[in-house]
Structure formats: C-alpha cells, structure tokens
Amino acid sequence: MKSLNVELGERSYPIYIGADLLANPGLLRRHIPGNSAVVVTNTTVGPLYRHTLNTALDGLKTETVILPDGEQYKNMAVLNQIFDALVEGRFDRNTTLIALGGGVIGDITGFAAACYQRGVHFIQVPTTLLAQVDSSVGGKTGVNHPGAKNMIGAFYQPRCVLADTSTLSTLPDRELSAGLAEVIKYGLLWDREFLDWIDAHLNALLNRDNAALTEAILRSCAIKAEIVRQDEREGGLRALLNLGHTFGHAIEAGLGYGQWLHGEAVGAGMCMAADLSHRLGWLSQSDRDRVIDLIARARLPIGLPPTLDGRTLRQRMSADKKVINGTLRLVLMRELGSAVLVDNVPEELINETIQFYTEVHPRHEQQP
Amino acid sequence: MKSLNVELGERSYPIYIGADLLANPGLLRRHIPGNSAVVVTNTTVGPLYRHTLNTALDGLKTETVILPDGEQYKNMAVLNQIFDALVEGRFDRNTTLIALGGGVIGDITGFAAACYQRGVHFIQVPTTLLAQVDSSVGGKTGVNHPGAKNMIGAFYQPRCVLADTSTLSTLPDRELSAGLAEVIKYGLLWDREFLDWIDAHLNALLNRDNAALTEAILRSCAIKAEIVRQDEREGGLRALLNLGHTFGHAIEAGLGYGQWLHGEAVGAGMCMAADLSHRLGWLSQSDRDRVIDLIARARLPIGLPPTLDGRTLRQRMSADKKVINGTLRLVLMRELGSAVLVDNVPEELINETIQFYTEVHPRHEQQP
Numbered sequence: 001m002k003s004l005n006v007e008l009g010e011r012s013y014p015i016y017i018g019a020d021l022l023a024n025p026g027l028l029r030r031h032i033p034g035n036s037a038v039v040v041t042n043t044t045v046g047p048l049y050r051h052t053l054n055t056a057l058d059g060l061k062t063e064t065v066i067l068p069d070g071e072q073y074k075n076m077a078v079l080n081q082i083f084d085a086l087v088e089g090r091f092d093r094n095t096t097l098i099a100l101g102g103g104v105i106g107d108i109t110g111f112a113a114a115c116y117q118r119g120v121h122f123i124q125v126p127t128t129l130l131a132q133v134d135s136s137v138g139g140k141t142g143v144n145h146p147g148a149k150n151m152i153g154a155f156y157q158p159r160c161v162l163a164d165t166s167t168l169s170t171l172p173d174r175e176l177s178a179g180l181a182e183v184i185k186y187g188l189l190w191d192r193e194f195l196d197w198i199d200a201h202l203n204a205l206l207n208r209d210n211a212a213l214t215e216a217i218l219r220s221c222a223i224k225a226e227i228v229r230q231d232e233r234e235g236g237l238r239a240l241l242n243l244g245h246t247f248g249h250a251i252e253a254g255l256g257y258g259q260w261l262h263g264e265a266v267g268a269g270m271c272m273a274a275d276l277s278h279r280l281g282w283l284s285q286s287d288r289d290r291v292i293d294l295i296a297r298a299r300l301p302i303g304l305p306p307t308l309d310g311r312t313l314r315q316r317m318s319a320d321k322k323v324i325n326g327t328l329r330l331v332l333m334r335e336l337g338s339a340v341l342v343d344n345v346p347e348e349l350i351n352e353t354i355q356f357y358t359e360v361h362p363r364h365e366q367q368p
Numbered sequence: 369m370k371s372l373n374v375e376l377g378e379r380s381y382p383i384y385i386g387a388d389l390l391a392n393p394g395l396l397r398r399h400i401p402g403n404s405a406v407v408v409t410n411t412t413v414g415p416l417y418r419h420t421l422n423t424a425l426d427g428l429k430t431e432t433v434i435l436p437d438g439e440q441y442k443n444m445a446v447l448n449q450i451f452d453a454l455v456e457g458r459f460d461r462n463t464t465l466i467a468l469g470g471g472v473i474g475d476i477t478g479f480a481a482a483c484y485q486r487g488v489h490f491i492q493v494p495t496t497l498l499a500q501v502d503s504s505v506g507g508k509t510g511v512n513h514p515g516a517k518n519m520i521g522a523f524y525q526p527r528c529v530l531a532d533t534s535t536l537s538t539l540p541d542r543e544l545s546a547g548l549a550e551v552i553k554y555g556l557l558w559d560r561e562f563l564d565w566i567d568a569h570l571n572a573l574l575n576r577d578n579a580a581l582t583e584a585i586l587r588s589c590a591i592k593a594e595i596v597r598q599d600e601r602e603g604g605l606r607a608l609l610n611l612g613h614t615f616g617h618a619i620e621a622g623l624g625y626g627q628w629l630h631g632e633a634v635g636a637g638m639c640m641a642a643d644l645s646h647r648l649g650w651l652s653q654s655d656r657d658r659v660i661d662l663i664a665r666a667r668l669p670i671g672l673p674p675t676l677d678g679r680t681l682r683q684r685m686s687a688d689k690k691v692i693n694g695t696l697r698l699v700l701m702r703e704l705g706s707a708v709l710v711d712n713v714p715e716e717l718i719n720e721t722i723q724f725y726t727e728v729h730p731r732h733e734q735q736p
Contacts, residue, residue, distance in 0.1 A: 086519075087519055088515065090686075090687060118601075142486060145452075151455055154483060233486075319458060
C-alpha cells in the first residue's frame, strides 16, 4: 500500500492506494468517528463490493443507498433520494457517508455529505480509475443542472480516500481508457517527465498491470494534491486541472449527459486544447500530433461526435462555469507539461479548432 | 446608522443597522464585486422594496427571482427555481445573490449562493425583525426536508448584512412578535442585563420605536456575532443559540410548517425550556414565571397548540438535528442570562414539562 497526504490544514486527509484495501477493515474504521455510516453506491458497483465494505463496518448502524448507474442520474432528484434515506433512517450529524463507486457516486455523495445537517463526515472509496486519479481528490462535489454540468455543488473534503486498485479488475475497458485521459492530463498540464513515463507505460496501464496502475494513480494524485493544496477553492492555479474540460463539458452537454464518458470527452477536449495551443504558436505541430497520438493509443476519441455541430459546441462552451464576467477562459498548453489559463483567445482560432475537429480531422469517425 | 463586524477571519463581514439603508446605493454597491446581481425575494416583500433595491443596482446585469411566501416553500423544489433562473440567465461565478426578505428567503438564497457553481457572493437584506436579529447573521443556510426542518444546508457567510429598520414598518404585528422571541432569547441565554433592558423597553419595541428597535437589533447581533466568532460551525457554544428550538422545531414540524411562525414556536419552546430548567432545580418558580410572562407580554404563545399531542411532540424532538448518537441534547438555563447544553435530561422531567404545557398550563389556549 502506498499513501500520500492532501495538505489542507485542519481539512488535510490521506489517500491510500493499493490492492485489497477494502478487505482491510482497520484502515476504514480509523476514519469513522461516530457509530453510524451510510454507504452510497450504484447498481453496478454495489453488488460487487458492498458486502466486503459492510464487513468492515460491522458493529456500526449502517444503511446502503443504491442509486442507478450513470452521469444522467447525477441530479437533484437522485440527491434527494440520499437525503430521504438519511432522514428516514434518522442518521445524525456525526454519521459518515461512504461513496463506493465512480466519479458520479463520489460527487453526489460528497455533496450530500456537505449538505446533510450542514455537513457530516465523508469517505471516498473510488472504484474507477478516473475517480481514483481525479474526482475523489480535492473536494469538488456536486450534481448537474439540466442546463449545465456540475452547476450545483460544494467544496467539501473527505476524511480519507481509499483507492483500492483491486476494484479496477472489474472496470470495463472503456472506463479504464476514460481514467487514462485524466492521467494523461496531469502529464500534459504539470509534468513532462510523467508524460514521458505514461507514454512508455501505456501498454502496461491498458493491460491493468497493478504496479503501473498504482504508480500512475500515486503520481496523478500527488500532482492534484499539490495543486489543490495551493488553491483549494479554485482561485486560479486549480483551474489548470480543467485542461480539456471546457471543450469536454461542451461535448458532454451537447450530446446529452451519459452518451460519452466524462474521460472520453476530456480526451477529445485535450486534443482540441492541444490544437488551439498549436494555433496560438505555443505547441509545435509535432507536439500537437503527439498529444493526439497518445490519446488515440489510450483508446479515447480524438475528434468530435458526428452528431454534434460546431455551433452548438461553441454555444455550450459559453455556458461553462469557467466563463467569468462574460469572458471565456480556457486552459491551454504553453508547452507539453505546462498549462496556462488564457482569456480572450481570438474567436477565429477557436472556430478553426472546432472546424478542424468537426470537418477536417481524418480520424473524427473514431467514436467510443 | 450603526454597524458591527462579525469576526471570522477572511470570512468577516459587517452588519449595518438603521433606517433607510436600502435607499443608500453606495452601501450595497461597495459589497458587490462583479458586474451582475440576482435579487431573490417573495411575493409579499418584493412589491414593497425591490424597486428601491433595483435602483441601487443600476448599471449591473440583474434579475429578480420572486418566490412564494412562507416556510412551506423553503424546500428543494423552490431552491431549484433559483438555480433554474441562474442557469438560464447565465449568471457566472462572480455574481452576487441578494436575499431580500425574511428568514426563509435568507436561508434559501444563502444556500443557493453556497451551491451555485460551488459558491457565489451573497448579501443579506433582512426585512423582518426575526431575520435581522437572527437568521441573517452567522451563515446558517438551508432548506427543510419533508421529514425535518433545516436538514439540508450549508454554513455560508454573506459579504454583508443590511438591516434596514424602515422595512419593519410594513411588518405584520404577528411577525414583529415572532422577532421579539429571538431578541428575548439572547437575553435569556447570554445577557441578564439585556433581558432587563428588554423587559423595560417591551412596549417601545411593540410600538416600533426606531431607536428601541435599532438598539435591540444591535445588541442581539452583537451577542450572536460573538458566539458565532467563537464557534462558527456549531462545535459547542453555538448550540446555545438553539434555546427553545428543540421544542420549537418539534412544534413546527408537528403542526406542519407554515402554521405557527418560527418565532412563535421558539417563544413557546423557551417557556418549556424555562419550565424544564425549573424542574431541574436551576430556575426558581418566579424566574420561570417571569420568562412566561415576558413571552406572553410580547404577544407570543406560551403553551402548546391544542391540536398537537404530547407524544407526537416528543417523537418530533428525537428527529431533531441536535440528537447526537441517539442522545437528545437540550439547551436549558442554569439561571436567567446563562444557557447550558444538557445531555441526558431525565425522560420523566421532559414528559412533565410537555404535560404541563399540554394539559395543566392555564394559558395554553392563547394561540397566535
């Protein structure tokens, strides 16, 4: 088992990474202060792991809330199902909510924990690669609004994160690739050396080699933890983590949530960010093509879905949360391994990039 | 105009108290950092003051969200109406939400501000005495769950509070009295001298004397600000502010929200807390009777509603948020002006108090 700490003063917490962590009851129990816990999971992950988890909770008052599986259920109505269970079960403000699942479960459970009785304890047990490297770390929680993704939420830190790499054995290939999109993102935005490491170990990662996955998760979490430590509430630096996300969110929203996985949209979004960075003169053409190639090798889409036209995409981008006082703010790359926040990118360059991916790019037919 | 500061480090903020503050645009504008603001109000208060407020917002992108009036609308569905307006109007994360109304508007608007894009700016313009002395100060925000009051919410501090005493001129008598319940609460729980002042100035307060009201609001806010400064997130001391509230919330929930005003239920609840404190040997009978008399003179109910039986009330008390690990925690008085948190009050004494107020108390027929 490896571990690292997210340093946030009194809100600091450890991330544990390794095989068979769920089967170790002591690890979990030491982070549950009260005498009750509620596991929130979904219909896919619940049947696989909730019994192992419940064994670790033996002796506590517990309940399991099983939600439908999918991004389209990350909404206020499903959030209310969690509140209903908590109120009906009379769980008090010293209870602990445990998110067992991927990013959707982590986000909605964390937001429920932030709001129930104005805040109860919260533990993340991410079971997808994407959640282990990204959404379970840093305290962003929330649900989608029909009009835009992640519009309603809170910054709320867990008491610990348990990234059990054994749970990745049951992850569908498509979701493994979606997780790799976020791993690649850390290399692109922060650490060229890590990017080279990913390049060299991509096959091992795709083959679910445990040592490679543990290393990728550890390095990804370390980068995210460092960024979050410096900027917990997204005043500036943290926004770099949104590399590929303004394009990605627009793709997800344009298609309707649940069509593409978040990581798939981010994969295509990073290709677009690389292309726009190239058009601004920051990335060479070969750097741009290297990004596209790496994302393609990770079995991620590198172009826009054929059903989404460029105008709709551009409109969706303007509805993104990162729009400040009407200005679109994008995360782009000055060079590989170094992202920057950019306001006022010339509209014609944005449109060229969108056009490149909707019409010109030879591989845009490669869809998930 | 008087003012005081709520000292919470980087979340500190001023409270302004006085007549005609809404008509002073500079006061409001200096606390709006972006170029947009959304006023949330209700069908009662909106028509009276929103035009004055909108004049102060001249030049900003603004919208007004008008909600139905009443505690029964402090719920997730109405909260969603605010989110819908924000998303549809494309208000960004630098926008400011302004709560123009009583406690319900302040609580729901503050919670919307806490959650929209994981937190936007927030200003309180309380227009009821209750909101001016209590709910607008201290950062508690939220909505009710059908099963229990204020179950879903956040601690979220405003950028400033504007308590315009001119708005109290349109307040119904019943709501003035409900506000006085919370004013009396501060005297009972913290400051015997203030209690004596209230006793001496009760008629002036009931007659809406501006100087008396300003003084009562200032002293109430000062006590609340001091308690919140010491314990922002209700680790201990802050719970004292719930004097009368465990009984009161149980009355409100038992009757159904919207029947009694919150302050009325707290009035009756403080009578019950005084009686239970007497049964524990802490308050003399004459102290208890003085509390009941003061609350009666403030034109508040001093007994339980005839339609609410004792057993239902007792059950509702156990559903209260202040139940920790199954133990009912009550706020009672060691003496007048000094409240304490008490666990494990003997069940028979609680029942005696409930019985006293349901069956024996000669004035229990006095209802709002």
